[in-house]
Every structure is written in C-alpha cells, then in structure tokens.
Amino acid sequence: MNTSPTTPVESIDVPILGMHCASCAARLESALRNTPGVTDATVNFATARATIRYTPAQQSPEQLQERVRDTGFDAILPQPQAGLDDLPDPNQSPEALAELAEYRELRHRFALAAILSVPVVLLAMGGHLIPAIDRWIGSILTGNQRFFVEWLLTTPVLVIAGRGLIADAWRVGRHGSANMNTLVAIGAIAAYLLSVAALLQPQWFLGEHAAHLGHASGPMLPIYFEVTASIITLILLGNLLQSGATRRTRSAITSLMNLRPATARVERHGDWAEIPLREIRLNDRLEIRPGERVPTDGTIRDGETALDESMLTGEPLPVERGPGDRIIGGTINTIGRIRMEVTTLGRDTMLQQIIRIVQQAQGTKPPIQQIADRIAAVFVPIVLGIAAVTFLAWWIWGSPENRIAMASLASISVLMIACPCALGLATPTAFLVGTGRGAQLGILVRNAVALQHAERIGMVLLDKTGTLTEGKPTLTEIHPESGWSESQLLQWAASIESGSEHPIAKAIVAASAERQLALLPVDSVRAIPGKGVEGICRDRRVQIGNARYLNELGIPLPMDEIAPGETRMGVAVDGTLAGWMSVRDPLKATSREAVAALHQLGVRVVMLTGDQRPAAERIAEEVGIREVRAELLPHEKSDIVAEYQHQNIGVAMVGDGLNDAPALAQADVGIALGTGTDLAMESAPITLVRGDLRAVATTLQLARQTMATVRQNLAFAFAYNALSIPIAAGLLYPFTGWLLSPILASAAMALSSISVITNALRLRRFQPSQPVFERGTD
Structure with missing residues (x-):
C-alpha cells in the first residue's frame, strides 16, 4: 500500500504461533501485505516472528492480531512497558510461555502416537522385523483380527495425536491455500480410509478372491494402517526435534537475556540490602562484589576492578575499570569490589539495545531468501499435482492385480517426502545463527541484507581519526x-x-x-x-x-x-x-594488525581522511596502508565511495564520526565503531561494539562463512527435493523393482529439516582466523 511521505508509520514485531513450514510464512506474509494500512510485512519462519509496518490511522495492533488469526495463525502482542525499570524475565514472557505450552502439547501427542504406533507396525510388519514375535501374534490373532486391532490402535493416533496436523490443514484449506500439514493430512487420511475400505469391503479390491482374505496364500489387500500411524508419529517427532533445534539457533539471544542477574545489592537509607532487579531506580548506588555480574549500566564511583566484557564485546581479556568509568550491565566483575551509580535502566541499557538490534536483524530477510520464499509459496500445490499425476499413472499403467496398492503407496510417498521445510529453513536459520554469533563477538548486524552484502566486499575504506587512531590527542x-x-x-x-x-x-x-x-x-x-x-x-x-x-x-x-x-x-x-x-593522536594498538588481517583476506584497504596529506601518509605507512585519500570534506568521502562502487567493487566504509555518516550510508556495507557518535552508528547497518578494527575482518569472515552455509543448505534442499520426489513417485521401480515406503519418505522429510538446522548450528562455533584476534595483544 502506498502512503504519502507525511503519513505516520509505525512498526510492530510479534511472535507467531502455528506456523509449520515456509509456505505458512509465505501465506501469512502475503495476507498481511494485502491488508489495508499495512505498508510492509516480513514473516520469518525460522524465528516464528512477523515484523509489520502499518499506518495507525488504518490499523491497530489488535486489528493486525485479528488478521493473523483470520489467516489461521496467532500473534502475541508485546506487553506495555511499565517503565525504565521494566526488565521482564525472558523465560516468563507471553511468547516464551506460549512456545513452551506448544512444545509440551507436541511432546504429549508424540508420546501417544509412539506408544500406539509400535504395536501397529509389529502387527503389520512383524514378519519382516521380528519373525518370532510375528509367529506369536499369529497364534493369537487371525489375519482379519490382526487388521481390526491395527484399525483400533491407529484411530486414536490419527484422531487424537494427529488432530493438530489435520486441524491446521483444514484451517489452511478453508482459506484456499495449502501447507506442509496439507500434504501430511491428505497422505495419512488417504492411507487410513483406503485401509478401512479394504477391510470392510474387500470385494471392491479383490473381487472373487475376497473369500481367501486372511490366508497366507491369498491375495493381499491394500491395508496400510501402519503407514498412517508411522507417518503421524514421524512427523510429530520431526516437529519436536525441529522445535528444539530452532530454539538452539536462538541461543545467542537467550544467552544475552540471561546475562542479567536476578538481584542487586543496593544502598537504602545508609544500609545495604539485596533487592530484586526490578526495584532498582535511577541514581541508586549499587555494590558489585568479585564474581558478580553488573546489574545495569552505570558509572563507577568507588573502587577499581577488571571487567569481563567478553559476552557483549567479544574481548577475551578483562578490561580495567576505575572511578568515573562507564560500565555495562551483564559484564562480570572479576577481582575488585566496586560501587556504582545507576545511570540507565530497562530498554535503554546497552544489553537491551543489543538484544533489540539482534532480534530485528534476525527478523529481516536477505535477497537470497527471496528465491526460496517464491518456491515455497507455490511448492505445496505443485506437489499435490505431482501426487495426483503419480496416482493416475500407476492406476493406468500399473499391473491390474496391485495397481491400487502401488498407486496409493507412490502418491502418499510423494506427499510425505516433498515438504518444503528444508527449503524454507535453509536461509533464515543460517542468518539467525550468524547474527547471533556476531553479537557474541561484539558485532551488531542490524539487518540480514548487510551480512549478505558483506560477503562480497573487496574494498574497505577506513577513516583515520578515531578509527585507525584513538581520536583523542x-x-x-x-x-x-x-x-x-x-x-x-x-x-x-x-x-x-x-x-x-x-x-x-x-x-x-x-x-x-x-x-x-x-x-x-x-x-x-x-x-x-x-x-x-x-x-x-x-x-x-x-x-x-x-x-x-x-x-x-x-x-x-x-x-x-x-x-x-x-x-x-x-x-x-x-x-x-x-x-x-x-x-x-596515537594509533590504536590493534590498527596495524587489523589492516594486516584485511590484506590477508584479499581486501583492498584505502584511508579516507580530512587530515593533511603528509600526516595522513605517515599514519598510513605506519599501519601498512598503501592508498590514501586526504584533505576530504564529508561529502567528498561519500563521492569517493560512489566512485569505487562504479568499478563494480563491493565497498565497505568504516568510521566513527559525524563526518563519516554520509559515506557510511552510501557504502554497500557501512561499519560504525561503537565508540563513535550516535549518528555514525545510526547510518551504518553494522556496529562494532568495542571499536576494535580487527572486528572488521571478523565481520567479513563471518559473512563469508554464513553465506557458505546458506548455499550449502539451499543446495541440499534443492537436491533433496529434486531427487526424492521422482524416487517417491516410483521412477526407479521399472529398473529395480523398488518403491519407496511412505514410512521411509516421512522419516527422510523430517531428517532433511533437521540436517539443514544442524548445518546452520555449526556457525555457533565460528572463530575468526589469525591474525584477527590471536596475533598480538591490545
């Protein structure tokens, strides 16, 4: 929807419940974007969140929530902020509680399905699995009796354990759409109804041979109760594992949130008392003993210590702090007892700002994900068509005595194996983990687009004062x-x-x-x-x-x-x-090392400065930079960025000052130092929290590793679907006589999603290569 430049626009970021695959996210995103008053909407399947920009005059958060519900999902609106001291427990937030409830229900349904499915599989396939048990069952139950017991056990698996899958498929179908659960529900119900029909009306399938039903030498009926039970059980297991794995991809956010201590030691009326964190007020005096975490942002008034800031800045060594120094909530006081004055609380603290930036970045979509989103949006209807064609092909060209069985097995296998979950998870999970790992290293990425662009950076332009140098004579x-x-x-x-x-x-x-x-x-x-x-x-x-x-x-x-x-x-x-x-203005201790690291990555480094050329060239020589552009005004820096961009070189600009803001905004990737001005940081999509230039090379390495993981995931997801669907349809049967079982198809589909997430989780162990952090000291 188009709005005039003067139309006020607000943004809301909400958790979404009930999404089961990438096509769910695509459908909800399309519905939100077509809602009057919504200027833009992004739905991220991996994070299960929607970011919606809307005009308050036409929509309210409550109306948007209703729109989400009308589409078949639910949204949890953010709670109103109680004040500066409002620091909710992340584990008790409405979204965390809803997610936990959903996980527990899923676990209970899986337990029920697993308990009932095991005997169904033994009854149906015991002769192939455990002959002794099969003989024992055969001594108790006849063929017909065995089928009826399978029916009895499978029904609660379908109706109770599988009700969520079926209800979701129905809810989506009522809106003229389809998702992963559509494929599962159709496959499971088709196998169930086919089996019931074959059991109650065998003459429909066997004709004159129906009288021989139950005899070892008699013809086989298309009874697949074990398929229905196994499919639902395996899908629930896959969802359970995927839920756990997806939560692990958000471990960086959880770790950041858990940095806050539950209590603080505060001075009240001349006495010191331990109080809950929510009761802290501005200008309170707090005492932090060795080994304790700093409760919130503030200034040291008494004492000296060394703070472990590694979780927030990536700095491995403790940093010395004393009276007058600003300290950040969540850092660890390692050696000395200090007393501080509270200057910032709640949403304005550094920790909360970092969490918001990381969450926003994880909710954005890089350009490479658009390919997967477009495919996922139309994939399920295409699969339904392929399954229908597969059934008709086997019905027409299959052998008369088993064409119903073969057509049913092949079409159900296509439905089971073709879920686009792996495709939908391929990109967002990698960016989710990559941006989270960046936050742990002190690299704040504001949007996923910047991380993708950072991969192709071939030139880094460095400001001098405050970037290469301390900026303080x-x-x-x-x-x-x-x-x-x-x-x-x-x-x-x-x-x-x-x-x-x-x-x-x-x-x-x-x-x-x-x-x-x-x-x-x-x-x-x-x-x-x-x-x-x-x-x-x-x-x-x-x-x-x-x-x-x-x-x-x-x-x-x-x-x-x-x-x-x-x-x-x-x-x-x-x-x-x-x-x-x-x-x-002394050089930063790490500037030479940072430039060497960029050269090692094959990146061209140029200094841009407003300083006089002789002084600039001396500094450049000292740090190992061979190209210098000096005596520049702010707009001239921006022009030089554009000049290099016209050479089809990916350009990153690194700066910290007011005069760097135009160049930071112009660059393909702007990287601001966290020690610089607010305007510089607002102009750049990437911020280095501790102002260490070595982190520039780390950023480029992280971007390259993240994009490599994305491509690996996409390649696997495309290859999986390209190979699995023809095999499930029976392409190999004329040559090998082998037809994929729907049970194996369900297992393969679940494992494909887990494998993509597991590959993305490897980014949690990303470490920058030397000489970025390990060669030399600060």
Whole structure:
C-alpha cells in the first residue's frame, strides 16, 4: 500500500504461533501485505516472528492480531512497558510461555502416537522385523483380527495425536491455500480410509478372491494402517526435534537475556540490602562484589576492578575499570569490589539495545531468501499435482492385480517426502545463527541484507581519526629548557590551557591531572585562532602555540624528528622558550594488525581522511596502508565511495564520526565503531561494539562463512527435493523393482529439516582466523 511521505508509520514485531513450514510464512506474509494500512510485512519462519509496518490511522495492533488469526495463525502482542525499570524475565514472557505450552502439547501427542504406533507396525510388519514375535501374534490373532486391532490402535493416533496436523490443514484449506500439514493430512487420511475400505469391503479390491482374505496364500489387500500411524508419529517427532533445534539457533539471544542477574545489592537509607532487579531506580548506588555480574549500566564511583566484557564485546581479556568509568550491565566483575551509580535502566541499557538490534536483524530477510520464499509459496500445490499425476499413472499403467496398492503407496510417498521445510529453513536459520554469533563477538548486524552484502566486499575504506587512531590527542613528550622541570612546565601550560575546549588543550590538562599537579591562578587568557593561546601566570606572560606562532614571536621551535601524526607546541615565558611539548593522536594498538588481517583476506584497504596529506601518509605507512585519500570534506568521502562502487567493487566504509555518516550510508556495507557518535552508528547497518578494527575482518569472515552455509543448505534442499520426489513417485521401480515406503519418505522429510538446522548450528562455533584476534595483544 502506498502512503504519502507525511503519513505516520509505525512498526510492530510479534511472535507467531502455528506456523509449520515456509509456505505458512509465505501465506501469512502475503495476507498481511494485502491488508489495508499495512505498508510492509516480513514473516520469518525460522524465528516464528512477523515484523509489520502499518499506518495507525488504518490499523491497530489488535486489528493486525485479528488478521493473523483470520489467516489461521496467532500473534502475541508485546506487553506495555511499565517503565525504565521494566526488565521482564525472558523465560516468563507471553511468547516464551506460549512456545513452551506448544512444545509440551507436541511432546504429549508424540508420546501417544509412539506408544500406539509400535504395536501397529509389529502387527503389520512383524514378519519382516521380528519373525518370532510375528509367529506369536499369529497364534493369537487371525489375519482379519490382526487388521481390526491395527484399525483400533491407529484411530486414536490419527484422531487424537494427529488432530493438530489435520486441524491446521483444514484451517489452511478453508482459506484456499495449502501447507506442509496439507500434504501430511491428505497422505495419512488417504492411507487410513483406503485401509478401512479394504477391510470392510474387500470385494471392491479383490473381487472373487475376497473369500481367501486372511490366508497366507491369498491375495493381499491394500491395508496400510501402519503407514498412517508411522507417518503421524514421524512427523510429530520431526516437529519436536525441529522445535528444539530452532530454539538452539536462538541461543545467542537467550544467552544475552540471561546475562542479567536476578538481584542487586543496593544502598537504602545508609544500609545495604539485596533487592530484586526490578526495584532498582535511577541514581541508586549499587555494590558489585568479585564474581558478580553488573546489574545495569552505570558509572563507577568507588573502587577499581577488571571487567569481563567478553559476552557483549567479544574481548577475551578483562578490561580495567576505575572511578568515573562507564560500565555495562551483564559484564562480570572479576577481582575488585566496586560501587556504582545507576545511570540507565530497562530498554535503554546497552544489553537491551543489543538484544533489540539482534532480534530485528534476525527478523529481516536477505535477497537470497527471496528465491526460496517464491518456491515455497507455490511448492505445496505443485506437489499435490505431482501426487495426483503419480496416482493416475500407476492406476493406468500399473499391473491390474496391485495397481491400487502401488498407486496409493507412490502418491502418499510423494506427499510425505516433498515438504518444503528444508527449503524454507535453509536461509533464515543460517542468518539467525550468524547474527547471533556476531553479537557474541561484539558485532551488531542490524539487518540480514548487510551480512549478505558483506560477503562480497573487496574494498574497505577506513577513516583515520578515531578509527585507525584513538581520536583523542595525548601528551607524548615534555622537553623543558634549562631552568624548568617537566612538572613545572606542564603545570604552567595546563593552567593557561585549562579554560580551552581545544583537543590539544584537553590533552595537556589531562596529563597535568594524571600527575596530580594543581592548576595555578591565571589572568587575561585569550586564544589566538589557528596559532595558540596566551595569558598571565604569576605576573609572567605565557604564550603557548605551534611553530608558526612562535616563529612570529621570534622564538624558534625545534621541529626535527617529528613522529607521524605528532603536533609540537612551544611554551614561551616572557619571550623566552621554556620548553616544548608533543601531542599526538596515537594509533590504536590493534590498527596495524587489523589492516594486516584485511590484506590477508584479499581486501583492498584505502584511508579516507580530512587530515593533511603528509600526516595522513605517515599514519598510513605506519599501519601498512598503501592508498590514501586526504584533505576530504564529508561529502567528498561519500563521492569517493560512489566512485569505487562504479568499478563494480563491493565497498565497505568504516568510521566513527559525524563526518563519516554520509559515506557510511552510501557504502554497500557501512561499519560504525561503537565508540563513535550516535549518528555514525545510526547510518551504518553494522556496529562494532568495542571499536576494535580487527572486528572488521571478523565481520567479513563471518559473512563469508554464513553465506557458505546458506548455499550449502539451499543446495541440499534443492537436491533433496529434486531427487526424492521422482524416487517417491516410483521412477526407479521399472529398473529395480523398488518403491519407496511412505514410512521411509516421512522419516527422510523430517531428517532433511533437521540436517539443514544442524548445518546452520555449526556457525555457533565460528572463530575468526589469525591474525584477527590471536596475533598480538591490545
């Protein structure tokens, strides 16, 4: 539906109950997209969730829920947020409880089906399986009696254990559609009714030979009660295993949710008490002892420690934290006792934001999934047609004495083996696990499209300041002249610079604070734009500035042996050089390693910076980058991204600042550092939580591994259906005399889905190759 640009649009993400295959998801997605007021809808079978964008003026969440129910499914609407401190237990959420109830019912139905199906199979096939048992049964029951016992045991399997499958097939059929359960229900009911008819009216099938029914030498009736019982049992087993495996693909989300401790130690009226997490309030003071998890985001007020942030950032080593440092809820306090002040609660915490981003990413669809979705949407009707053609072919060309049996077996086998579940699960399960594993490594992927595009990246453009470098100038050297000490020179310079917001001034003041040097009283401080600053300290004129400024004052500043990216500032007192200081934006400790890792992956690396070319080239040389584009404005960075894109190269842009936002949005894949600005992170579909450039190479490796898994799954799913359907239809019978049993067809169908999920689960063990994390240290 088209809406005007001014029409307000909202989005809702809801769990869906009752989906059993990819065609279910495709049908619901189509129904939602055709609903008035819905601008877009995506239904993900693997995550069992729907993301719906709608105009509130035409639809409400409750109306959308009714639309879902009308289509034959159910949706669980999100609970209203109680407040900043609302942190619901993920295991007690409505969707988790509904999913658990559905799983338990499925388990009970499977148990009933399995208990009753075993004797049915022994009665029908005992002679082939366990001859001794078959002889014992034969001594108790005649042929007719055996068939009636099979009928008696199979009926509750079909009516009770299989009622959910049949009800779902009926519900879907009433809407003029079909899904996996349509195939199962038709096959199971057809085998059951055929068997009942053959048992009650044998003359319809045997004619004059009906009198010999039950004798070993007599003709065989098409009685397949064991097929009905086994099909339902195997389908329920497959659904049970698939439900468990699918939940394991969401283990990353569950692990993140379980990072929150249940209680926190809080100060109340001068005393410390253990209280439930939901009772914490903003500005509360909490105490975290060694070994405990940080309850929520906040700032350390007392104590020093080392925090294990590996689950949120992928950083394997504990990170030292002290007074004034921001800490993240869910991290582990390893050694020291600390006290913190709560600054963020509920949905605004880093942990909750990460969970939302991962959930949103897992609900999106990459372009490669569109192929499978289109096929799954029409697959079931095609299979029904193939099953009908198979039945007619065997009816027409099969031998007269067994054509009903052969036609029934072949058509039922086609229905059983051709479920498109493996095809529907092939792509979303791989992306589900891939994005979850990325979150564990500190890589937040906002949508699956970005992960697919990241696979074909051949060029990475790196910003310099804040990306390759720390983005925070640091005082690296103090060189006093005769009569001055380092501490004295730094103290005077910091006193003059203390009122300035310039990054270099902040570096000098910070260095003074680290040495615990008290600031001196100053007067008449004024900035000289582009040059420096001057003022009066202890009745002496102090002038601080770059080489050009001091040269104008007739005070030459030594400028030999300047390191890459270094800025040298002179300090003059009463017209005489008192000394000089060097300030530098230092390289991140991992920048060289990160560039080497990208080169190892065969990726071309280019630096984009607004800095002067000489300084940029020195930094590039130091980290191993051979191509530099310098002195760029923000829009020029974006133009360069487009320039490279026109060369048919997959381009990723990595940045952290406001000036990187246009280039991040233009790139095929924008990668923002979590230590950067909010705008940069909003402009990029991928965020590196801890700002470590090595994670760029990890992202590309993860994307390549995820896409390789997707292709493996799709290849298997296509090959499975391409080979299995002709075999089930009896293609090999003229050459081998072998016809696939519907029981084996059901087992093969269930195993195909499990194999696809199991292959995707291998991504949970993904580890980046060297040198990304293991060569060198931070």
